[in-house]
Amino acid sequence: xxxxxxxxxxxxxxxxxxxxxxxxxxxxxxxxxxxxxxxxxxxxxxxxxxxxxxxxxxxxxxxxxxxxxxxxxxxxxxxxxxxxxxxxxxxxxxxxxxxxxxxxxxxxxxxxxxxxxxxxxxxxxxxxxxxxxxxxxxxxxxxxxxxxxxxxxxxxxxxxxxxxxxxxxxxxxxxxxxxxxxxxxxxxxxxxxxxxxxxxxxxxxxxxxxxxxxxxxxxxxxxxxxxxx
Amino acid sequence: xxxxxxxxxxxxxxxxxxxxxxxxxxxxxxxxxxxxxxxxxxxxxxxxxxxxxxxxxxxxxxxxxxxxxxxxxxxxxxxxxxxxxxxxxxxxxxxxxxxxxxxxxxxxxxxxx
Numbered sequence: 001x002x003x004x005x006x007x008x009x010x011x012x013x014x015x016x017x018x019x020x021x022x023x024x025x026x027x028x029x030x031x032x033x034x035x036x037x038x039x040x041x042x043x044x045x046x047x048x049x050x051x052x053x054x055x056x057x058x059x060x061x062x063x064x065x066x067x068x069x070x071x072x073x074x075x076x077x078x079x080x081x082x083x084x085x086x087x088x089x090x091x092x093x094x095x096x097x098x099x100x101x102x103x104x105x106x107x108x109x110x111x112x113x114x115x116x117x118x119x120x121x122x123x124x125x126x127x128x129x130x131x132x133x134x135x136x137x138x139x140x141x142x143x144x145x146x147x148x149x150x151x152x153x154x155x156x157x158x159x160x161x162x163x164x165x166x167x168x169x170x171x172x173x174x175x176x177x178x179x180x181x182x183x184x185x186x187x188x189x190x191x192x193x194x195x196x197x198x199x200x201x202x203x204x205x206x207x208x209x210x211x212x213x214x215x216x217x218x219x220x221x222x223x224x225x226x227x228x229x
Numbered sequence: 230x231x232x233x234x235x236x237x238x239x240x241x242x243x244x245x246x247x248x249x250x251x252x253x254x255x256x257x258x259x260x261x262x263x264x265x266x267x268x269x270x271x272x273x274x275x276x277x278x279x280x281x282x283x284x285x286x287x288x289x290x291x292x293x294x295x296x297x298x299x300x301x302x303x304x305x306x307x308x309x310x311x312x313x314x315x316x317x318x319x320x321x322x323x324x325x326x327x328x329x330x331x332x333x334x335x336x337x338x339x340x341x342x
Contacts, residue, residue: 031299041303052310056317063321066328073261091258098254102247105289112237206236206291213289217282224278228261229271 040207044214047175051218054171055225058164070156072227076140090227093136094219097176100129101216108209111202116190119205123187126212130180137173141166165226172222175215182208236291246288253281 013022031038062069077084107122144165148155151163186208189195195202257277260270287293292300 031302032296033299038299041299045303045306048307049310052307053313056310056313059314060317060321060324063318064324064328066325066332066334073264087258087261091254094254094258095251098247098250101250101285101289102243105243105247106240108236109238109240109243210290213285217285217290220278220281220285224257224274228257228274 034203036203036207037210040210044210047214047218051168051171051221054164054168055221058168058226061160061164062158065158065160067158069158070154070161072229075144075156075161076227078143087227089136089140090223093133093140094223096129096133096136097216097219100126100133101213103129104209104212108202108206111190111205114202116193116196116202119202120187120191123183123190123205123208127180127183127187130176130183130212130215134173134176134180137169137176141169168222168226172215172218175218179208179212179215182211236294238291238294242288246284249284250281253277253284257281 013019013026073086074084076090077086078089079085080088103122103125107119107126110116110119110122144162149162149165151166153159154162186204190202190205195204254277257274260273260277265273292303
């Protein structure tokens with residue numbers, strides 16, 4: 001079945017493997033944005049379902065346990081040389097992630113203005129904020145593990161607390177780590193002028209930006225449902 | 230094309246949203262710090278959460294300036310998640326009540342490991 005076929009409009013379409021490519025790319029363009037941006041949006045949509053399912057699973061588990069759920073406000077309290085302050089580390093992590101979102105938005109803006117040097121440094125600042133966030137998360141995990149929190153149980157209450165905590169924050173931390181690498185890879189190309197030579201624009205910076213803002217967006221939901229609720 | 234493909238907007242709008250996100254995060258942290266409880270706590274948490282999410286998606290991710298086709302393609306499917314949440318609340322209630330029936334209320338949970 002590799003011979004060419006004729007379409008309604010009379011154009012010859014190739015057969016075989018290149019036929020698959022031709023067929024899937026033959027449709028009329030639906031979204032008036034660069035394809036890379038549309039694809040990033042669809043990836044983020046699928047990621048929304050992953051995180052949405054995790055959070056729904058967490059809700060189901062938390063609603064159905066008989067034992068008291070550990071109080072996040074106390075579990076994540078940290079004493080900075082005095083009285084324990086509730087959730088302070090998580091609050092700082094939230095502010096760091098929001099700062100990184102701001103620098104990312106600025107990087108996208110600078111990219112569109114063609115200021116590649118500023119775009120590069122803002123992207124590196126974003127990556128640095130992201131790395132700081134992941135480091136603080138590693139600290140938080142270490143603290144909880146030392147306190148005896150395990151995926152199958154913990155000394156504070158319902159056993160399911162650990163599994164949902166490690167699963168949800170771990171998956172989010174993985175996204176932040178991947179985002180830091182992604183930012184560094186694209187940032188280096190921005191700095192070297194690669195996109196100016198090959199495309200003449202900085203759409204790529206906006207696509208990285210979409211991913212990064214999504215990571216921040218997911219944290220907004222995790223912060224609300226896991227830490228505050 | 231009906232709109233420019235590049236998303237170039239004045240920097241001031243990003244600064245405004247950036248500031249707002251800080252303020253809203255501070256407020257949601259205060260919900261915990263000031264120890265709000267009950268319906269008030271949930272309402273405030275959800276309010277600040279949706280405001281923050283809305284600003285990030287519409288301004289930082291430029292959704293506000295995209296065409297309706299893209300908006301619908303991305304923002305409508307997550308409604309399915311709301312259906313899942315609804316179904317799982319029934320499921321969770323059922324599991325909870327079943328556990329009460331079989332293991333009793335208040336008693337210490339059997340050790341499973």
